[in-house]
Amino acid sequence: ILNVEQSPQSLHVQEGDSTNFTCSFPSSNFYALHWYRWETAKSPEALFVMTLNGDEKKKGRISATLNTKEGYSYLYIKGSQPEDSATYLCASPNRDDKIIFGKGTRLHILP
Amino acid sequence: EAQVTQNPRYLITVTGKKLTVTCSQNMNHEYMSWYRQDPGLGLRQIYYSMNVEVTDKGDVPEGYKVSRKEKRNFPLILESPSPNQTSLYFCASSFSRTPPYEQYFGPGTRLTVT
Numbered sequence: 001i002l003n004v005e006q007s008p009q010s011l012h013v014q015e016g017d018s019t020n021f022t023c024s025f026p027s028s029n030f031y032a033l034h035w036y037r038w039e040t041a042k043s044p045e046a047l048f049v050m051t052l053n054g055d056e057k058k059k060g061r062i063s064a065t066l067n068t069k070e071g072y073s074y075l076y077i078k079g080s081q082p083e084d085s086a087t088y089l090c091a092s093p094n095r096d097d098k099i100i101f102g103k104g105t106r107l108h109i110l111p
Numbered sequence: 112e113a114q115v116t117q118n119p120r121y122l123i124t125v126t127g128k129k130l131t132v133t134c135s136q137n138m139n140h141e142y143m144s145w146y147r148q149d150p151g152l153g154l155r156q157i158y159y160s161m162n163v164e165v166t167d168k169g170d171v172p173e174g175y176k177v178s179r180k181e182k183r184n185f186p187l188i189l190e191s192p193s194p195n196q197t198s199l200y201f202c203a204s205s206f207s208r209t210p211p212y213e214q215y216f217g218p219g220t221r222l223t224v225t
Contacts, residue, residue, distance in 0.1 A: 044216050
């Protein structure tokens with residue numbers, strides 16, 4: 001994998017259901033993995049910064065895991081609420097100092 | 112209040128007319144970066160700066176210039192804007208490029224070049 005890739009591109013989830021989506025990144029030259037939440041008409045806001053293989057981070061109903069050996073991270077949302085509707089971005093800073101973003105997963109929570 | 116500010120927030124201009132989008136942060140951050148966001152392409156890094164007087168190209172630097180004369184400011188300069196630079200631009204900063212420091216984003220500048 002040369003780029004940061006996210007799947008799915010878009011996701012519709014019923015309110016109250018749990019969901020998850022994926023970020024894949026180059027496992028060689030790994031430095032860190034960031035997750036951001038981006039609400040419409042606002043700016044991206046950081047959720048998690050992860051660096052170690054096996055890392056798990058949690059913020060309320062949102063959690064993330066990291067596998068640096070195989071190059072993926074999962075973001076989980078438990079009991080989705082309407083306020084979870086947003087685009088979720090992952091980004092991989094590399095040792096060349098650049099930061100590569102995925103194209104995001106757009107999450108829609110259905111009432 | 113800790114923040115990243117950008118000005119202007121909205122700008123409509125014509126091809127070839129030089130413009131500058133300012134970015135300022137009040138958090139004493141070392142790392143600053145400019146991104147453009149286009150539908151279907153996600154956020155792409157234009158330029159970044161690791162510290163004062165240190166700038167480097169991101170993935171899409173063509174047609175842009177930056178400077179970092181002071182730690183807090185990182186202006187984006189379009190010397191001769193063209194319609195393909197119509198986009199939503201974000202400035203971001205972080206304490207350092209090294210983990211575990213996340214980026215803080217400005218409110219965005221929506222630029223239209225006709």
